[in-house]
Amino acid sequence: MTRTLILIPSRMAATRLPGKPLLKINNLSIISHVFKKAEEANIGEVVVATEDQEIFDDVLKNGGRAVLTNNKHKTGTDRVFEAYKKLKIKGIDHILNLQGDEPDINKNDIIRLHTFTVNNQSGIGTLAAKIEDGLILNNKNVVKVITKNILENNNFPLAEDFIRNDLSKTNKNIYHHIGIYCYNVNTLEKFINLKQTKNEIENKLEQLRALDNNLNINVALAKTSPVGVDTEEDYLAIKKIMEYKILK
Numbered sequence: 342m343t344r345t346l347i348l349i350p351s352r353m354a355a356t357r358l359p360g361k362p363l364l365k366i367n368n369l370s371i372i373s374h375v376f377k378k379a380e381e382a383n384i385g386e387v388v389v390a391t392e393d394q395e396i397f398d399d400v401l402k403n404g405g406r407a408v409l410t411n412n413k414h415k416t417g418t419d420r421v422f423e424a425y426k427k428l429k430i431k432g433i434d435h436i437l438n439l440q441g442d443e444p445d446i447n448k449n450d451i452i453r454l455h456t457f458t459v460n461n462q463s464g465i466g467t468l469a470a471k472i473e474d475g476l477i478l479n480n481k482n483v484v485k486v487i488t489k490n491i492l493e494n495n496n497f498p499l500a501e502d503f504i505r506n507d508l509s510k511t512n513k514n515i516y517h518h519i520g521i522y523c524y525n526v527n528t529l530e531k532f533i534n535l536k537q538t539k540n541e542i543e544n545k546l547e548q549l550r551a552l553d554n555n556l557n558i559n560v561a562l563a564k565t566s567p568v569g570v571d572t573e574e575d576y577l578a579i580k581k582i583m584e585y586k587i588l589k
Contacts, residue, residue: 346433348388348438349441350441351391351396355442363399366579366583375446379439380405383452388424389406389407391420397409408427435458437524439521440521446521454561464556466561469517470563484503486500486560492514499558499560500559519563541553
């Protein structure tokens with residue numbers, strides 16, 4: 342039986358919305374909402390990896406587990422790998438890297454990605470959703486993934502590229518990328534030891550390091566497209582959505 346560890350990288354120093362992990366929705370911080378969603382998926386132990394004592398304290402206060410990491414990491418995956426090494430949990434086969442700024446992510450999509458990655462013996466798996474709003478195609482703040490084959494409920498095609506630029510004039514298998522990854526531990530270690538590529542640095546997309554080094558990334562279809570909290574507008578939008586759900 343495979344053993345999986347869910348790690349959630351989180352830090353206060355976000356460029357566009359500093360301090361966002363501790364912003365409250367329904368009287369609970371964003372990072373603690375994500376932690377609880379990860380626990381509900383019930384696929385393995387969940388730990389928040391952070392450089393900030395405030396985040397560490399908040400997670401513990403709300404019944405979660407956290408580990409303090411270095412503040413010099415260039416990417417979230419670097420932070421995740423340090424946390425994995427620091428925790429020294431034996432027998433881990435897969436590590437699921439869950440973004441700390443998507444408090445309304447569907448737990449079934451987390452489970453789906455994990456199942457597809459394990460069953461297909463994939464080195465790296467990620468999620469993407471169908472694009473319902475055409476404006477996403479030319480929004481440089483939204484990462485798009487182009488897959489080798491049409492993305493369907495029952496397949497796990499390879500990613501051909503990840504792009505921020507305007508794709509409104511392209512028709513080829515374009516989906517809204519959701520920044521969650523499930524790694525085979527050996528593949529994660531291989532990835533971490535690769536140097537950042539020019540492509541990765543210019544586009545600010547660390548997954549391009551994998552593609553640039555011929556590491557395959559498979560893509561599973563998500564049922565929903567969660568709102569990532571990158572700006573004040575994002576926070577107010579997701580806050581409204583989640584508070585409405587509580588009232589229903």
